[in-house]
Amino acid sequence: EVFGVEEKSRQQVWEEQQLKHALQASNDSNEIRVEGSEDYDFVFDEEAMIEFTAGDDESALPETHSELDQKLVEELDREQTRLQIIHDTRKSLPVYKFRNPLLSAIREHQVLIVVGETGSGKTTQLPQYLVEEGFTQGGKFQIACTQPRRVAATSVAARVADEMDVILGKEVGYSIRFDDKTTLDTTILKYMTDGMLLREFMTDPELKKYACIIIDEAHERTLATDVLLGLLKDILPHRKDLKLIISSATMNAAKFADFFYDAPIFNVPGRRFPVDIHYTLQPEANYLNAAVTTIFQIHTTQPAPGDILVFLTGQEEIEAAQQSLEEIAHVLGSKIKPLIIAPIYANLPQEQQSRIFEPTPTDCRKVVLATNIAETSLTIDGIKFVIDPGFVKENSYIPSTGMSQLLTVPCSRASVDQRAGRAGRVGPGKCFRIFTKWSYYHELELLPKPEILRTNLSQVVLLLMSLGVTDLLDFPLLDKPSIPALSKALENLYTLGALNSKGAITRLGRMMCELPCEPEFGKVLHIAATHDSCKGSLEEVITIVAMLHETASVFVQGKADRDQNKSGIIGKVSSDHMLYLETYNNWKDMNYSKSWCFDHKVQFKTLVRVRNIRDQLWRCCDNLGLVAVNDQASKTLGNLENLEPRIIKSFIAGFPSNIAKLGTSGYHTMGARQGGVDVSVHPTSIVFQALRKDMAKPSKFILYQRLVLTSREFMRDCVPIPREEWLNEMVPHFFKSVNRQRS
Ligand code: CDP
Numbered sequence: 001e002v003f004g005v006e007e008k009s010r011q012q013v014w015e016e017q018q019l020k021h022a023l024q025a026s027n028d029s030n031e032i033r034v035e036g037s038e039d040y041d042f043v044f045d046e047e048a049m050i051e052f053t054a055g056d057d058e059s060a061l062p063e064t065h066s067e068l069d070q071k072l073v074e075e076l077d078r079e080q081t082r083l084q085i086i087h088d089t090r091k092s093l094p095v096y097k098f099r100n101p102l103l104s105a106i107r108e109h110q111v112l113i114v115v116g117e118t119g120s121g122k123t124t125q126l127p128q129y130l131v132e133e134g135f136t137q138g139g140k141f142q143i144a145c146t147q148p149r150r151v152a153a154t155s156v157a158a159r160v161a162d163e164m165d166v167i168l169g170k171e172v173g174y175s176i177r178f179d180d181k182t183t184l185d186t187t188i189l190k191y192m193t194d195g196m197l198l199r200e201f202m203t204d205p206e207l208k209k210y211a212c213i214i215i216d217e218a219h220e221r222t223l224a225t226d227v228l229l230g231l232l233k234d235i236l237p238h239r240k241d242l243k244l245i246i247s248s249a250t251m252n253a254a255k256f257a258d259f260f261y262d263a264p265i266f267n268v269p270g271r272r273f274p275v276d277i278h279y280t281l282q283p284e285a286n287y288l289n290a291a292v293t294t295i296f297q298i299h300t301t302q303p304a305p306g307d308i309l310v311f312l313t314g315q316e317e318i319e320a321a322q323q324s325l326e327e328i329a330h331v332l333g334s335k336i337k338p339l340i341i342a343p344i345y346a347n348l349p350q351e352q353q354s355r356i357f358e359p360t361p362t363d364c365r366k367v368v369l370a371t372n373i374a375e376t377s378l379t380i381d382g383i384k385f386v387i388d389p390g391f392v393k394e395n396s397y398i399p400s401t402g403m404s405q406l407l408t409v410p411c412s413r414a415s416v417d418q419r420a421g422r423a424g425r426v427g428p429g430k431c432f433r434i435f436t437k438w439s440y441y442h443e444l445e446l447l448p449k450p451e452i453l454r455t456n457l458s459q460v461v462l463l464l465m466s467l468g469v470t471d472l473l474d475f476p477l478l479d480k481p482s483i484p485a486l487s488k489a490l491e492n493l494y495t496l497g498a499l500n501s502k503g504a505i506t507r508l509g510r511m512m513c514e515l516p517c518e519p520e521f522g523k524v525l526h527i528a529a530t531h532d533s534c535k536g537s538l539e540e541v542i543t544i545v546a547m548l549h550e551t552a553s554v555f556v557q558g559k560a561d562r563d564q565n566k567s568g569i570i571g572k573v574s575s576d577h578m579l580y581l582e583t584y585n586n587w588k589d590m591n592y593s594k595s596w597c598f599d600h601k602v603q604f605k606t607l608v609r610v611r612n613i614r615d616q617l618w619r620c621c622d623n624l625g626l627v628a629v630n631d632q633a634s635k636t637l638g639n640l641e642n643l644e645p646r647i648i649k650s651f652i653a654g655f656p657s658n659i660a661k662l663g664t665s666g667y668h669t670m671g672a673r674q675g676g677v678d679v680s681v682h683p684t685s686i687v688f689q690a691l692r693k694d695m696a697k698p699s700k701f702i703l704y705q706r707l708v709l710t711s712r713e714f715m716r717d718c719v720p721i722p723r724e725e726w727l728n729e730m731v732p733h734f735f736k737s738v739n740r741q742r743s
């Protein structure tokens, strides 16, 4: 038992006993499986599958007129009640009481910092108040509200469109990378990721089309938010009419005020009920198991209603937890009340995200398995219990090696306090921390580390330079990045050809800025279209780049499925890049068919997204003239085999730092001045499988797209480089200098 529970009724003791047995059973053997759990992504019968067009899923039409009238009346009633509920809910939010004072403060000051408890209505209400008060001047200007996370931008936009009773994408829209749901003439309120607003500075350096900008969730301190604040600080004196609202959870508010020359802080007092905090007595070695146990402990001992929110670090953990919850619940069967399991993470298909907001039926309990997206960006009603292992997945970049990793690290105290608060919105709540009290006071940092201090700055530096910011050290930032981090970024950009030897931005550098992808990918695309030994491969390279943006969810999850799927193509290709290309092309040849995806265990919706990304990249390349250059060459090229060297060479040009060399003890990264590290091919890579099945001999050089650290350092999305000469051919200075430093 993880937490002390005081008084127990006999019923409780009995239930706990049952639970213990069930947990024991599921721990002892891996044999217990819920029927069909291996392929829960596709629950329908293969033979019964029909492709539907819109409208098929609506209920059958009523037969008689009176029935029809009756239905209409009911429909209208329902609609009326829905609107009434929305209206009442809006009025009940804490921020509503401060509507007028807030609006006066905004009128009076150019910059206002708004601080308030999560769920008080900052994100959904504030922008609506501004619209209602005519800040858009009859649609002449727009209002932007930035979000650090894509999921938050899309789900909040949908909610607000609903509240305003308008169609999403018309008056209210969202804009996230590769997905723009706004209409040029009609959209007045736009939820967007902070990165998208940053890009808008390139076409509209004074953001002239906006009357108000709300930088929401500013306490998250993403790189894009920090840079936005710097750029906004610069333009405010020239845009006296522009209103800037910075909205934040309580942490950091004073720092924002300071940054904007003592801007006033408006505090929206939240309603918050007391939350009892429980700690484990000892550190738990396996927090995932401990979290699952705790869920059942709460479910069997605490009265309903009262939903549970669990903070996990990512998709893989969430899926693992979901599976073990389903297995245990299956074993317990009718001995426990039904559990509704609702996951939420960034890569979850949009259609499934709304499940977390659906009201829980009586006599059920909802368990939301979330990443730290639910910490402040999303508010889920009805949560009474929070389970917090106290970890978060964080990007960390080491300038000296040029390596970026996603690491699971302990959260800050501010984060775990914020998480606990999620339990106290509807009434008194409880938070179960799967770490010790000692750890809370002695091991956790006070505040999270801003992204700007732990990330690769190349893209941002390039963007700033393209905006004419030449003195990076002088650019206003809440926290200044270290000099080594800045010089590494400049060095990277120089290697890519985005900057010349004088440190000025080149034509290629400007092109990279225009493309909606990282500068490295921009370089890959440019080379694929223009370099003598690569051109003609642009179309294929665009497909691969688009697929690499969605790799997390291309293949249906489940190891067996992955193997099966790949075995169809595995003999034919020798790299993940070519696997992605073949997969996409096969799908395209089958007329983008849904059943083809089903047969090959590929996620249809992901491929639809890839197709969309691909189209957008294609359009950008066309605008930049790259397609025209490429097309002249492609006529003479022919089949994929001829193209493969061109494709590989393009990726070498874009990712010279992501190459590992085979040594006596396996692969070792190159390109870093100081040593590099030992790395292995990730088991999900097709390269790994080919090696295991003795179908290929290990290549001396491998290019990888990213490193992940689990039990060791793994390379994901790999392509073997068949000839060493290609390295110097594609990036001459780079490998020469690396070799010189080594010898
Ligand atoms: O931004 P802040 O955390 O202050 O609150 P908010 O996101 O504006 O949320 C206000 C209320 O809207 C919450 O209590 C949620 O119940 C509701 N909401 C929702 O039901 N569905 C969404 N997608 C977003 C918000």
Ligand code: MG
Pocket (backbone or CB within 6 Å): 119, 122, 123, 124, 216, 217, 376, 377
């Ligand atoms: Mg919010």
